[in-house]
Amino acid sequence: VDNTFFMKEDTFRANVNMVNITIGNKEFTKDTNKVVISAEGYKDLVLEVGKDYKKVAIHTKHTGGTATCTKKAVCDFCGEEYGECASHNYGDEYESDGSYHWKKCQNEGCDTTTEKEAHKGGEATTTKRAVCEVCGAEYGDLKQKDPKPADKTTESKKDDTKPAEKPDKKTVKAKKVVVNKKRIVLKKGKKVKLKAKLKPANATEKVTFKSSNKKVAKVTKNGVVKAVKKGKCKITVKTASGKKAVVKVTVK
Structure with a gap:
């Protein structure tokens, strides 16, 4: 500024007869140019000045910039942060x-x-x-195994004799579990049945079906998937020995 100012009763006064105030010494090249007036103890005043040096507006509305979940947007005009941070994406x-x-x-x-x-x-x-x-x-x-009942002893030899137990059939473990679909897209309320196949073919393990988010899609013990609401989740098909396959579900 060409002249020295002091503040008295909320009025700017100069120590000489003042007609004009010159701000800066560079020509404006843009249609809207940024001018910052600073005073100690006050917030900076940002002006939007036209290329013709006449159109002046106080900059109050920030524009541009992109907010993230850790940082606010930065105004393209004045460079000040504004607004709120974006939401987190937890997936x-x-x-x-x-x-x-x-x-x-x-x-x-x-x-x-x-x-x-x-x-x-x-x-x-x-x-x-x-x-x-x-x-x-x-x-x-x-789960803890149930304790074996104590042996009962009687004077009768007939009571001491127990019938032979039948051997259990041996379970054949699966080396791999395959599902007929790897990805499904459903509308709300629609259903689809998943079919699981064990390898080798003579495997006798049972499989279970679990949804990662029942609020998006549910699955029955028989593999019937029902879409509940819009979103994404996963259906895990798993054998007792730990072999598993995952089906991605999208509900529109």
Whole structure:
């Protein structure tokens, strides 16, 4: 500014007879140019000045820039951050440990996670831990075997004699489980049946069907998938010995 100013009773005054105030010494080349007036103890005043030096507006509405989940948008005109941060993108995948599961933001440079929730659902057996109905991870302990009843002794020899037990048929484990579909797209309320095939063909293991998100799609024990609401999830088809296949589900 060409002249020295001081503030008195909310009025700018100059120490000489003032007709014009000159700001800067460069020519404007754009239709709208940025002029910043700074004063100690005050917020900068940003003006939008026309190429003709006459059209002046106080810059109050920020424009441009893209917000992320970790940083606000930056105004293309004045370079100031504005607005709110974007939402986190947690996706459909869960991370888990032995007791809890959670989701992590998929956006680059963001490590934010959802609150940890305890695993739930599923039923443990003597050979397999329970499988969480939300994230599909195994958790907890194996079911304890029932204690064998104590031998009963009687004076009669006939009572001491026990009939021979029939041997159980041996289970043939599967080396691989194959599903007739790898990806399915359904409309809300529609159903489709998944068919699982074990290899080798003489495998006798049972398979289970689990949905990663029952709010998006449910699946029965026989493999019938029903679309519940718009979203994505996964159906895991698994044998008792741990062989599994995954079907991706999209509900429109």
